[in-house]
Amino acid sequence: MSDISNETNGLFTTLSLPRTLDLRAAAPLAADFGRFRGRPLVIDASEVDKIGAQCAQVLVSAQQTWARDGVALTLSNPSSAFTGALEILGIPTRKIGE
Amino acid sequence: MDPMAAIRQTFFQECDEQLAELESGLIRIDEGDRDPETVNAVFRAVHSIKGGASAFGFDDLVEFVHVFETTLDLLRSNRIEATQQVAACFLRASDVLADLVSGAREGSDVNPDKVAPAKAELQSLCEGAGSEGDAASEADFVDLAFEPVAISLDSIFGDFEESEQKPHRYVINFKPRPALYAKGNEALLLLRELGELGALRVTCNTDDTPFLDELDPEGAYFSWTAELETKEDARADIQAVFEFVEFDCDLSIKEEDDPPPGSVIESMEEPAVYEEEPKLPIASNDEQPALAVPEATPQPQPQASAGPRKTEPSSPAPQPTIRVDLERVDRLINLVGELVINQAVLSQRVSEAGLSRASSVMIALDELEQLTRDIQDSVMAIRAQPVKPIFQRMSRVVREVAAITKKSVRLITDGESTEVDKTVVERLTDPLTHMIRNAVDHGIESAEQRIAVGKPEEGTLKLSAMHRSGRVVIEVSDDGAGINRQRVRQIAVSKNLISPDALLTDEEIDNLIFAPGFSTTETASAISGRGVGMDVVKRAVQALGGRISIASRPGLGSTFSLSLPLTLAVLDGMVVTIGDQTFVVPLTAIVETMQPKKESVHLIGSGTRLIRSRDAFIPLVDVGAVLHNRPSLADPTAQVALLAESESGGRCALLVDEIQGQRQVVIKSLEANYGRVFGIAAGTILGDGRVALIIDVDGIINSLRADSDAVESLHAAE
DSSP states (O other): OOOOEEEEOSSOEEEEOOSEEOGGGHHHHHHHHHHTTTSOEEEEOTTOOEEOHHHHHHHHHHHHHHHHHTOOEEEESOOHHHHHHHHHHTOOGGGTOO | OOHHHHHHHHHHHHHHHHHHHHHHHHHHHHTTOOOHHHHHHHHHHHHHHHHHHHHHTOHHHHHHHHHHHHHHHHHHTTSSOOOHHHHHHHHHHHHHHHHHHHHHHHTOOOOHHHHHHHHHHHHHHHHHTTSOOSTTHHHHHSSOOOOOOOOOTHHHHSOHHHHTSOOEEEEEEEEEOHHHHHTTOOHHHHHHHHHTTSEEEEEEEOTTOOOGGGOOTTSOOOEEEEEEEESSOOHHHHHHHTGGGGGGEEEEEEEESSOOSSOOOOOOSSOOOOOOOOOOOOOOSSSSOSSOOOOOOOOOOTTSTTSOOOOOTTSOOOOOOOOOOHHHHHHHHHHHHHHHHHHHHHHHHHHHTTOOTTSHHHHHHHHHHHHHHHHHHHHHHHHEEESHHHHHHHHHHHHHHHHHHTOOEEEEEEOTTOEEEHHHHHHHHHHHHHHHHHIIIIISOOHHHHHHTTOOSSEEEEEEEEEETTEEEEEEEEOSOOOOHHHHHHHHHHTTSSOTTOOOOHHHHHHGGGSTTOOOOSSOOSSSOSSOSHHHHHHHHHHTTOEEEEEEETTTEEEEEEEEESOSSEEEEEEEEETTEEEEEEGGGEEEEEOOOGGGEEEETTTEEEEEETTEEEEEEEHHHHTTSSOOOSOGGGSEEEEEEOTTSOEEEEEESEEEEEEEEEOBOHHHHTOOBTTEEEEEEOTTSOEEEEEOHHHHHHTTGGGHHHHHHHHHHO
16 A cells, blocks of 8 residues: 555646655555556655665656656656665666656 | 475574574673674674565564664764663663564564664664664665765875875676565665765666566666775775675676776766676575676686675684574484494394404494494584573573662673583573572662672672583572571461471572472562462473572572583483392482491481491482382392482482493483383483383482481481
8 A cells, every 4th residue: 555645637647755765665656656657647756755776666667668658757846865865876867757 | 394484484593593693792792892893793683684574574573673773883883882871772672673573473463562662762872873763764865965075186196105095996886686675675775885985976777677567666677887986995895885785686896907087977967888897796595696687707806795705803704504404403313322222232242242352343343332422422412502592581581670670780691602402402491581580589689788788789690501520500690688598488387388397407498499389579570479480490400300409698699500411312321230120320420339338337217227438427228119129128238339419419329239330321201201200210222122211319319308317316426
């Protein structure tokens, strides 16, 4: 059961990522992305306090999948913890969402 | 066994080892050990438990151990000082961790009231060190702002001496396998640790990441190339970063010979592309790496982490070990036991054939006997274990009981490496626990009482083990008030254990505490006063073939001594004849043998016979009569007396008809196969295939208490 929250307006769906995206959050995160396949998506990362490599893998996979599907995926308001973690991991933020 | 259950069982076995290692290290820290390797060992123990717990999904355990690990990490990085208070906090946390492991093993919940305070204590240490305490993971994941270390250009453009110190530049290729994550490790933390060694640039290769449809969220798709520039040689430090994950990843560490001048690129946005370095996979336990790795041409790199690790000179290399199913060991022990018996049968048959002792056959048989004995000793050694784990467990008992009774108690252990049979070790836990609880609860006084009589506020409890006369002796000594004999006697009278006018020696009064239901505690508490205690201890020790004795001095303390057989499988015995039966008397109990003379035998009281030996009168016991093997013989001078001594120091002379010789015999439990018989400790099979009973010397001596008065009166008459 994921604690990812989302809201949908007519144009896109916003996924608000939870504070903790550690090893145990990877499977729920992937499941949540699966539920919104085909929809334009905004990933709100403003609340993220920590993120580990496996959740980063899910986000990169989601970005690739959305790109292949020709649907927009946007990263919004990434917290400093989120960008800091990606920096440590050597992952440019564009690999998560434009 | 279900493979998953076997893995789980192994995990818990390893947990036990890690918990022992943890407690041992924490006790050393508590005692003032400031060796970084001790802290590392403690950290490793907790980290290992966390890894397995994550894999099995023991969430409560993982949550607690994560806080514990992070707090220990702060200790490791000197952000927390290893004071006694901190060590005490960690010891309490290790107790809770042990409970959580037990809970996970048994599928039961651990009382949150025990876990929460320990967790809060750890978190408060984290906060005190300037880290967030919330699962401390905050500290792991926040504050990750990447700050490259500036490399001084003086080394390149400075004078000659400075130019000697060229920066070291490493290229590290790191590809995790799923097992790395499954064990609770986090690639990000490893990379962050690398960043602490010097200026770092990280490139993540995300090319292997599949689309969501094919993605295993718990898979491992990313790999990293990290360039690290350091002022000093950092190879060992880099290897240390990956120390815990080396079997769960592919790793190569390559130092570049000619680092280009200049500092590293700080931007992560557009990392440079590096040529693929040849990978040098680490030896792995996995049969197949979870992910295919690119073809690589291994290059021999003697210093790479694939090679043997450099060990600290202070820490000896661990002995390689294997785990063996105990049933296999026991089967081997039984077979060796049969071998011993068969070897004895063969010796006897050859002897009956009339061959001289000097014949080549007899000489070869003697050699075979020696070899058989060596094999038996070696097999027994497989089952032998040091008492250290059980001693460590007792330190927790002391902590808990001291906390409940609000006493200050320090446990000192000695002889932890003393080895004894695994079964003996396992069955010692309960009796030792009772004894330790009693020592803290009843033996050691309150701080106020101790100060009042001029003792240090802190009580001392000493737990020691040693080998003595082919047995293991375990002593629990306290520097408390000693046994209050007057009070013990009053209670014994009030409970109708003795008559009010009974004349008892100090030793007999002390032994009253072993009476069932005896308790000096007026109200039942969490510790004692439930009528269960030292009688249970005594029965448990006796069931192990051991004895328990007390030495107590008022005001100075008490010492409880357990004497136990090293092994429950064999003993050296004296084979004797009584009537038409053959018996075995344990050699450890025999002091000397003598031929009774008429003038040295005295008849007193109601037919009790005593024999004089070196100015002492010793009860003379006709074993045949005691065991109802035959009527008592009128003339003891026709028999042989074995002067025997019990573990508690009691003595008697056992009358037997004839001594056949000494022999090592394989013990076969009589209780397991038949039942308990007074005067008999066990059975064995002799070389001629006949069954012989092993005499319970202590049981017989202890039954002679009633004769002690007669002995005393005779001594008085002398």
